[in-house]
Amino acid sequence: MNLTLILFIVLAVVAVAAAIGLLVSRNTVYAALFLVLNYASVAVFYLLLGAPFIALVQVTVYAGAIMVLFLFVIMLLGAEKLPKAKVLPWQRPVAIGLAALLLVEAGFLLFKRLTTISTPLANPDASVNTTGSLQTLGMALFNQYLLPFEVTSILLLVAMVGAIVLTKKEKGEQG
């Protein structure tokens, strides 16, 4: 068995197990840590796929910034454990059934197109290869995709202002 295959299988198991852990954990902090584990394993998938820049952005932005924000809010809200209140009794089985349906559907599509997508990934061109990848990515981002890039910065600014305005206490408001 080749090394990449072993790595892939281990990573797949870790990623799916972390996702299941996120679903079943009662404690919100544990759920957040499971999500970090999932992000880390997906980052290694990106490395396997020859996308080192995306992998690093995944670790810094997702596992770093976004999860710190999540943990911060969890701590702020006191890691509240929701009481087991009256749930809709049919909600869980129906949800699991629908999710299984979604999975079967995706699997069906995969197997139907198996001939076109089951060919092993070819070694990428020199232009898209890992060593030149960052440079090519930067050239594409700042030439072809310059306008979306700038719009993204405005989007981030709007989100920042929005978050501040939403959480700001109004004048004279209690606590």
Add this chain to the structure above:
Amino acid sequence: MVDTIPLSWYLAISAALFTMGALGVLIRRNPLIIFMSIELMLNSANLAFVAFARSFNVLTGQIFVFFVMTVAAAEVAVGLALIVIIFRNKHSIDVDLMNSLKG
């Protein structure tokens, strides 16, 4: 390094992670975990993007992932702010309590 892993395997992982995310949105009642499940779904879509980018030897998929990550960051900032003010008004974050538009 000769890569022997077919594209369909990556797509299968992506589909599995997306299903977990959708299931999390449906069965959990803690808005923070619902939020994390949405992030999980975005993440699985990103994985599919990068796998396709590798398969078709184009960089556009990776650039798209970059934009998706930015949008996810903006979404998390605003969404968590909303959760914080809901907690401030209702002193609980149970989604079952959020059934009225008036605070």
